[in-house]
Amino acid sequence: MRWLKAAVIIMGVIIVAMLVTIVVTIFRRMTAAKPAEAPAVVSAPLVPGTPLSADVTLPAGATIKEVTGADGRLVLHLVTPDGRESLMLLDPATGKVTLTIALHPAP
Secondary structure: OHHHHHHHHHHHHHHHHHHHHHHHHHHHHHHOOOOOOOOOOOOOOOOOOOOOOOOOOOOOOOEEEEEEEEOOEEEEEEEOOOOOEEEEEEEOOOOEEEEEEEEOOOO
């Protein structure tokens, strides 16, 4: 009977130790300093003969809300006068529109 009592006490101590370890780990992860996100860098190689300027035709009355870089392309966030939004992907090496995505609000 003594060995059973000793086993119960030892298992209780192990459970408490594991609980303390879990709580300390959660606390450390919540209070750890988060690394600053590096800004996205988009670079396109300059090839001889590649135009350094390009004409992009926007939909009638559209304005550019935001310009960002993604996967070596420029992303233009456009807003039309009637409130519709779309994304236009440009290849900076050629100046051509590679993709246009219409954004629709959920019903």
